Amino acid sequence: MPHIPLPEHLPGITGLLEYSRVTAEPIRQLTQFILRGENSLTPAERELIATIVSHNNECRFCTAAHTAAADLLLGETETCEIMKQDIDAAPVSSKMKALLKIAKQVQVSGKAVTAESIANAEAEGATDVEIHDTVLIAGLFCLYNRYVDGMATVAPADPQFYTGLGQRLVDHGYNRLTNGYDHLKKQN
Amino acid sequence: MAHIALPDESLPGIVGLFNFRPETAGPLQLLAETLLRGESPLTSGERELIAAHVSYLNNCHFCHTSHASAAMAHLGCDLSLIDDIKQGFQVIEVSPKLRALLNIAAKVQKSGKEVTDADVAAARAEGAADKEIHDTVLIAAAFCMFNRYVDGLGTWAPQDNEAYREMGQRMAFTGYVRYPIKQDAIEA
Numbered sequence: 001m002p003h004i005p006l007p008e009h010l011p012g013i014t015g016l017l018e019y020s021r022v023t024a025e026p027i028r029q030l031t032q033f034i035l036r037g038e039n040s041l042t043p044a045e046r047e048l049i050a051t052i053v054s055h056n057n058e059c060r061f062c063t064a065a066h067t068a069a070a071d072l073l074l075g076e077t078e079t080c081e082i083m084k085q086d087i088d089a090a091p092v093s094s095k096m097k098a099l100l101k102i103a104k105q106v107q108v109s110g111k112a113v114t115a116e117s118i119a120n121a122e123a124e125g126a127t128d129v130e131i132h133d134t135v136l137i138a139g140l141f142c143l144y145n146r147y148v149d150g151m152a153t154v155a156p157a158d159p160q161f162y163t164g165l166g167q168r169l170v171d172h173g174y175n176r177l178t179n180g181y182d183h184l185k186k187q188n
Numbered sequence: 189m190a191h192i193a194l195p196d197e198s199l200p201g202i203v204g205l206f207n208f209r210p211e212t213a214g215p216l217q218l219l220a221e222t223l224l225r226g227e228s229p230l231t232s233g234e235r236e237l238i239a240a241h242v243s244y245l246n247n248c249h250f251c252h253t254s255h256a257s258a259a260m261a262h263l264g265c266d267l268s269l270i271d272d273i274k275q276g277f278q279v280i281e282v283s284p285k286l287r288a289l290l291n292i293a294a295k296v297q298k299s300g301k302e303v304t305d306a307d308v309a310a311a312r313a314e315g316a317a318d319k320e321i322h323d324t325v326l327i328a329a330a331f332c333m334f335n336r337y338v339d340g341l342g343t344w345a346p347q348d349n350e351a352y353r354e355m356g357q358r359m360a361f362t363g364y365v366r367y368p369i370k371q372d373a374i375e376a
Contacts, residue, residue: 003308003325004318016322023222023326030215037211057299102340110339111247118191118342128192132209132341139336146329149300150292151322 003152011154011161012061014181016147024176027143031174034137041130044073045096048083049103049137055084056107059145061155066141068166095124099134106138191342201250201343202334206366216334220364223330224258228323232360233262234286235327238293240273242328245297248335250345255331257349257356267356270349285314289324296328 006015017024035046047070054062071077083090087100098121105112113135121131156162189197194204206213224235236259243251256270265280272279282290288311295302303325311321338345346352 003303003305004322020322020326022226023219023323026215026219026222030212030219033211033215059300106336106340109246110336110341113191113340113342115191115342129209131192132205133212135340136209136212136337139333139340142336143329143333146296146300146332147326150296150303150325150329151300152303152305 001152002154003150006151006153010181011156012065013144013148013153014165015153016151017176018180021176028174028176030140034133034140036173039129039133040127041099041133042073044070045092045099046133046137047073048080048092048096049100049134050141051080052083052087052100053103053107053138053141054145056104057142057145057149059149061148061153062141062145064155064159064162065165065169068162069169072163072166072170093124095121095126095130098124099126099130102131102134103138106135107142110135110139189342190344191340194343197344201254201338201345204343205337205341216337217364217366219330220334223323223327224359225363229317229320230286230289230323231262233259234289235323236262236360237273237277237280237282237286238290238324238327239331240270241290242293242297242331243335244273245294246332246335246339248339249347250338250343251331251335253345253349253352254355254359257352258359259356261356261360267349267353270352283314285311285316285320288314289316289320292321292324293328296325297332300325300329 002015006019010018017028035050036043039046047066050066051063051070054066067080070080079090079092083092083100087097087104090097098117102113102117102121105114105117118131190204192208194208196204196207199207206217224239225232228235236255240252240256240259243255252273253270256273257267260267260269269280292303292307292311295307308321
């Protein structure tokens with residue numbers, strides 16, 4: 001049960017973003033830009049960064065939601081599955097492997113990022129903006145994961161829920177829709 | 189030197205990163221402004237202490253010292269008290285409620301899953317309501333992002349507490365929004 005009363009039809013982050021819309025606004029703006037804005041990294045690649053960090057933070061809700069979004073954007077489920085076990089074995093570019101390893105270090109601590117892992121990403125062709133955005137996405141998901149689990153929000157067991165949420169993230173991104181999450185009420 | 193080439197290497201900590209990527213600076217500044225100076229049942233001084241405490245636990249010198257300096261400005265304390273945050277608040281007057289909330293923030297710093305029902309019950313017993321618990325968890329989570337952003341990109345930070353005096357005054361009384369924010373993106 002969540003640590004504060006939240007609407008039952010709004011599990012995970014969704015209830016928190018509706019509970020406190022004033023603080024949700026800059027978080028949504030940041031997420032929309034960093035995951036969907038113009039970038040040399042594709043939305044799928046950026047969702048992979050969100051997924052690996054959420055997975056390593058053991059945040060069930062965020063891992064399932066962003067895995068679903070990445071799977072839909074990639075059109076397959078293998079990449080996420082393999083990446084969670086072994087970044088080097090994942091069918092992604094050498095540059096992405098290097099960036100995912102930086103994200104993994106950020107998950108541990110900002111101080112855990114080594115000059116070596118940065119040099120490796122640069123050697124694989126990563127730009128300064130790509131390295132910057134990787135670190136910020138990883139940092140942002142350390143926020144989300146702690147927010148979601150620190151408030152003990154509910155993570156639905158039904159995989160269908162995350163497919164639906166992932167589709168919403170693919171279709172509409174991270175801005176608040178005018179009707180909020182009213183469509184979720186029908187499912188419950 | 190930072191891990192990426194910043195346009196102005198003389199700017200410390202997050203300030204150099206704001207200058208590097210104005211697109212993300214906008215929402216990040218608005219988030220800090222909303223969390224630390226926006227409406228909340230907690231005073232700005234209390235919220236800055238939470239931010240400084242989490243930053244200290246994350247070993248982020250820039251964020252710890254700058255937010256401690258902002259807290260001192262709000263509370264009208266001398267900068268020498270910055271180090272008291274490291275000692276677990278032996279000199280700074282901390283109410284039992286704030287102490288219970290600082291305990292929750294310290295749990296969030298480790299992982300969202302560390303926050304127990306007992307931690308929340310202890311804060312409620314000292315008079316903390318839903319919004320105070322929510323704001324504490326979100327501030328702590330947000331500083332787990334800010335700290336990783338600042339250190340993950342290897343920014344530099346002045347060592348001496350005195351170097352943060354003016355910065356803290358500005359953070360406390362002028363606020364965090366220094367770049368023009370697109371108003372149309374903000375809901376009324």
